[in-house]
Amino acid sequence: MNRPRLFLVTPPEFDISDMAAKLEQAFAGGDVACVLIYLPGAGTKAVQEAAEKLVPVIQQGGAAALVYGDTQAAGRSGADGVHVDTSLEDIKLAVESFQPERIVGTGGTKLKHDTMEAAETGVDYIFFGKLSLDEKEKAHDKTLSGASWWAELFETPCVAMAGNSMETLAEVAKTGADFVALKDAVWQSDADVSSVVAEANRILEAHPFPEME
Template sequence: MATKPVPRRPVPRLYLATPEVDDPALLLASLPGLLAGADVAALLLRLKPTDQRTMISRVKALAPAVQGSGAALLLDGHVELVARAGADGAHLTGIAAMEDALPTLKPDRIAGVGGLTTRHDSMAAGEAGADYVLFGEPDARQQRPSVEAIAERLQWWAELFEPPCVGFAASREEAYQFAAAGADFVLVGDFIWNDSRGAAAALMDAEQTIRQAYAAMPGTAKVEQE
């Protein structure tokens, strides 16, 4: 028996969710600094519901700042607006929503999915072509699994499957735990925007916390038959 090291996954990256956006000018004022100060892979834009033309205008107002920083711009739902607004993809909730969206989004745009309550649903999403799976977000009643359960699901996925997994972190402490569990991305949102120090400081802090968790992870190895 010989032991061969398994290449470590890259450092987990941030996936920043916005507050619900009504006036994009408020967000646009802070976005360049936020995205320049931390390694944000993608931004999840949550739009306040209104008519389609207005929502498209809001996306177009924000897209250059996001995409110009190298981050992907995803809409929270609103699949029908993605191409028209110039976004990079959409985040869907549940298998059915993802399957409905795939013909619109593929092959050129990102289709991420959450609302995966069982392992079977998670595997079905991956097999159907999800570009990532999200674990740990609140449901319609604002309930979510325990931190331990979310970390366990992330670890299970990271060990067995290729598509990236995302951990929904409601605090800096959760960001640490989910990065340590093997998340490829850590989604951060409300606790960043609500930080009394300002969102930029909170986001940089979250990135540093993720890097600390990654650095503390033990190396992994697998046993192969010679």
């Protein structure tokens, strides 16, 4: 697929059955590459409980199921991978134990040097955008500039976090990021989740990657 793909991030709190239903709606709307099960304040037991219910739904939808910050829950639930952003040492440990069978992603770095150092561990993607920040209508300027810089110079795929409105998708796609992440724009929309995903795919299809010379 020669254009950015959708990377969905769950809300930080949710009802498991409700989220499972919403994810099924999302896949009915079109292509979704990954879903990050994002429960930053929960313990391993709660994360694992959510992952055990959601991972099969995500995988049946044709997407990769990733668990945020908990390698134990990711491993036990049969998830496709884990997102680790706590420290460089934690990233290295995750890469060592999960690859090559499973995905390891990271993000949240403040400095370009830290981002490059994280990529050197062999992670599968770099995430631009702060998952913990309240989303604004538009993508953060640092997210756009970081993703543009990375996409132009480095081979490791990158994910860029969009804002909470669909109008931000085009500008994020223009960075050249391999994946565009959506969170609030999907789950807090008044529209049906499937129609939001369908609209997102229509926007992304209008922004193919430049042809390689």
